[in-house]
Amino acid sequence: MKFTKLLIGLLAVILVLVVLFRLTGGKTKISPLGSKPEITSVPHTSVIPTQAPGLMFLAASKSSLKVGEKVKVTVNLYAEKKSVSGSDAIVKFDPAVLKADSTVETGDYFRQYPLKAVDNSKGIARVTAFLPAKEEPMTEMKVLLGITFTALKAGDTTVTIEFVPGTTNRSSIVESKTSRNLLGTVKEVRLTINP
DSSP: OOHHHHHHHHHHHHHHHHHHHHTTTTOOEEEEESSSOOOOOOOOTTTESSSSEEEEEHHHHHHHHEETOOOEEEEEEEEEEEEEEEEEEEEOOOOEEEOOOOEEEEEEEEEEEEEEEETTTTTTTEEEEESSSOOOBOOOOOEEEEEEEEEOEEEEEEEEEETTTTTTSSEEEEEETTTOOEEEEEEEEEEEEEE
């Protein structure tokens, strides 16, 4: 039974990769994700800028909570006056401090979300979305997804977006027609968990 589920999951991932490869005209490079996330203390306002015009940032429903309480973190994106065909978000968190709900809430900007996965043992959530509801340039920020976390232990923690400038095999905002990754700036969110 476990083997069958594993096989079905593997086939679903392969199907998503084939669809993404065809949608991007074969220009997307696929590589395995890195190892266990490193959680470091980073100032609340830290931003990683590059020359690309797109922005992906995390926002929390509250920045301070108690052990056992829940907090919703949304992944938001914006690429001013650019037409976007899809987006990938890889969200990392410390699984010793936070536990993500298994269900990822999706925004309404994109029509298809072929990948919505949470792995609490590794502290990672992944979402792939494409086919915007409206084929027009962005004029405002859009919500890509929402993840609800439960605080497991006291301390400060940071939820981050995995991002490598210029690549399309990590978090990205994909421009229509060119398949260029527009993502140039990411912003994480810092949470304080009290006993």
